[in-house]
Amino acid sequence: MNAPHPRDLSIHDFSYPLPPDRIAPEPLPDRAASRLLVSRNGQLTDQRFRDLPNELPAGALLIFNDTRVVRARLLARRPTGGQVELFCLEPVAPHRSLxxxxxxxxxxxxxxxxxxxxxxxxxxxxxEFETADGQPATLWAERQVQEAGTALIDFRWEPAELPFAEVLRAGGHLPLPPYLGRPDTATDALRYQTVYAVAEGAVAAPTAGLHFTPELLAELAQQGFSTGHITLHVGAGTFQPVKAGRMADHPMHTEPIIVTAALLRQLLSHRPQPVLAVGTTSLRTLESLYWLGVGLLKPATVAAGEVAGQPELLVTQWQPYDMAAAADNISAEVALEALLKHLEANGTDTLQASTRLLIAPGYRFRLIDGLITNFHQPESTLLLLVAALLGPGWRTVYYHALTHEYRFLSYGDSSLLLPGTAEVSANSTERC
Known part of the structure; x- marks a missing residue:
């Protein structure tokens, strides 16, 4: 019997009971002290995150998302005193470039x-707020167009010479996940960012990376593991619940990605050794690279209007499934080479694109061999991604995590998912 097409999947088939007390409300004092559930070929072991170097496949390349969360929540007041919250999603004018x-x-x-x-x-x-040097500043916001669930907001501010990034830094709040149900704190300002975050633009953290410390990154380098960085600016759609009866009726949000030619060359030179994504955002970016390359090689197979006329390259929600047959003879190496040729032809060393890629059971992975990730909400697109990687075994992983007191969601514990990798860099022993 054929498996259902991802369009026909029901999100209700990807659920599990998550008690509220299993959601981590705060980060641990030590990032690397979080627990790490290792799933290697279906075999589970309990570790600590600081033990990660001993659990990685030999020769692994780890890809990190270096996006930095902006303070995108603005708490303004009406003339009568009532509070209005504005959550900045994406720029519209005068620039759409973030x-x-x-x-x-x-x-x-x-x-x-x-x-x-x-x-x-x-x-x-x-x-009203104070700038970084203590000067008074004022932001005015006026609603222009109300659309489904969102509004276009005109902002103006004084001092006018401030860049909008500084307005957000000085006057805004971190957009913590709504399920935490609390305001952001000084601790969040530090801990809801990865230690390697540099590229401002995300409205949610790539939380798999929150467990890494400078010391752990140094140990990875000392043990000979390679690392690389991509940028995917995580959008508010990461919090968007799936309300549709079928995934075909759930629109994936668009997120901008930035990848250098140096990273493309690094991926090419590293193959066929294993590539591990640190977080679902890194994974979606890496897999999107393959489909961007396929789209350049097979432009006639991309649906009209989905990419044509767009200011930048785009991976659509269903592209991997609609183009599966056309891509059968296109290797990851050929797709990456196509991207490098595209950059050379356009006189740039930076690929700027967008992705709406939905990874669900039925997806064939092209560039990654494993994933480091936290434990995700029931009935979420992130859980669909994990199920695509592990198959039905995702339920065993989540049952183990629930029955062994793992902490869930953004500030929770982590997992290392290796569905087809047996060789490790060092012997590991089960411990908690």
Whole structure:
């Protein structure tokens, strides 16, 4: 009997009972003290995250997402005193490029989620704050267009010479996951960022990376493991629940990715040794690279209107499934070479693209051999990704984590998922 097409999957088949007390409300004092559940060819062992170098496949290349979370929640007030929350999602004008939008001065327009906005009928709301050097500053926000679930918000501020990135840094709050149900704190300002975060633009952390410390990264290097960095700016869609009866009716959000030619060459030279993604965002970026290359090689197979006319390359939600037959004879190496040729032809060493890739059971992985990731919410697209990697064995992993007191979600514990890798860099012993 044929497996169902990912379009026909029901998210309700990817659920499990998650008691509220298993959701980690705060980070551990020591990042690397979190627990690590290792699944190697279906065999489970309990470790600590600091033991990761002893559990990795020999010769592994680890790919990290170096995005940095911006303080995208703005708590403004109406003239009557009521609070309105503005959650900045994506820039609209005068720049759609995130990098340029964050450097915009004086005024700009963003698409935002609006909280407690029913009584905000017209006119601007106001936020007063202090700049990094202690000077008073004021931000005004006015709603222009209300769309399904979001609004276009015009911002202007004084001092006008401040870049919008500084407005967010000084006046905004970290957008913690809604399930934490608490305001951000000074601890979150440090711990809801990875230690290697550099590229501002995410509205949610790539949480698999929160467990790494400078000392652990140094140990990985000392033991001969290679590392590389990509950028995927995590969007608010990562919190978007799946409400549709079938995945065909669930639209995946678009997220920008940035990858250097040096990283593409690193991936090429590393093959066929194992590549491990640190987090689902790194995994989606790596797999998107393959499909971007296929799209360049087989442009006629990409649905009209999905890529044509876009300002940058795009991987669509169903592209891997619709193009599976056309891609059968295209290796990962050939796809990566196509991307390098595209960059050379355009006189740049940086690939800027977008992805809406949905990875679900039925997906064939092209570039990655394993995943480091936290434990995800029931009925989420992230859990679909884990199920695609592990098959039905995902339930065994999550049952083990639940019955062995693992902590779940963003500030929770971690897992190392190696569905087809037996050789490790050192002998490991089971411990907690």
């Amino acid at each position: 990098e340029m939008a964050l450097q915009q001065t004086g005024s700009c327009t963003w698409r935002c989620l609006v909280g407690n906005g029913r009584r905000w009928k017209e006119g601007p709301v106001l936020l």
